[in-house]
Amino acid sequence: MNHIYKQASSFNSVKLFNEWIILLVLAVVLFLASCTGKAEPMAAAPPPLLPVATVTTGQQETFVDYPATIQGTTDVEIRPQIAGTIDRIYVNEGQLVSKGQLLLQISELPFKAQLNNAKAALQAAQAAVLNAQLEIDKLSPLVQSKVVSDFQLKTAKTTYQIALANVEQAKANVNTAQINLGYTQIKAPNSGYIGRLPKKQGSLVSPSDPEPLTQLSDVSQVYAYFSLSETDFINFNAKYEGNSVADRISHLPAVELVLANQSLYPVKGKIDMINGQFDKTTGAITLRAVFTNAKGSLRSGNTGKIRLGLAHDHTILVPQSATVEMQDKIFVFAVGKDNKVSKVAIAIDGKNGTDYLIKDGLKSGDQIVLSGLDKLQDGQMIQPDRKGDKVAQLISKK
Structure with missing residues (x-):
């Protein structure tokens, strides 16, 4: 029995030893593998492919809208006289x-009565003239015969002159009554x-x-009144040639009228008046444009906007989508010769639809990134996609 027990104990020891040997071999193998193996380096991300365009100068036109009020060429209040x-x-x-x-029609009965009274008074005054003339005719020979004194004749002549004056006054009263009777018809x-x-x-x-009784508006032509600020008026004068206001008005281009529903009035108008002074309250000056209104679609009291076009020579046009605004400044990403981008501040001279007119910051021939600006950083390298130059060509031809 002891012999059997010793054999079993010896068998378990050998088995345990073998398991430890296997584990040790595996540990050595893993260690050697970790020492001899080399980690593969991560591949660097390629520069982003972004559309790039070359900017060019050209002649552009911007449009500025100014609120306007519309009136008929004649707006009259009809009131009774x-x-x-x-x-x-x-x-x-x-x-x-x-x-x-x-x-x-105002009731004319009382005014007809006034006219009849005035005519009757005129007839009475004319009769008084005749009576005074008769008195003069009667006294004249008596004075010559020295039957009566000259004083009586002078008194009669004075009475005659008074009678004549009364006739003129009566005639004036008749005319007044006739005018008042005419006022009954408006x-x-x-x-x-x-x-x-x-x-x-x-x-x-x-x-x-x-x-008033009513208002009468002549809208065969209408006036659109709008105002320019002092700065806009200075720029306005600088854009258009002319030695005087009238001369400058003659050179002004036609203007458009944007209606309240944002549609364009089909007929263009012409600026025909610039006010002589600025409004002290608003600091603005009023201009007037006249539009024909053959169909009568415009009425006094309409509102709208005057769209004024301003020509810009040798200017650069950049899509607003190619710009980024930071801290009240507008930037573009310019592309250098090494395909590195740099953030450039630009000055805006106006807008043309969804495009900016560049006053300063870019010159003809510069290249800018058109999109993907939100992921760009100053000094970053990119892969330029030159297909964007087609966009630049389209912009320059606008």
């Missing part, structure tokens, strides 16, 4: 009327569109009423 009651209204609100057309002073009619038939009206 006399007090009375409206007998009849001959037009409707919004109606197109012609010059001289009857609009309203006629259109010019052609145009009738506004609202707040007074109705039977309403009592007076010249002292705060509200």
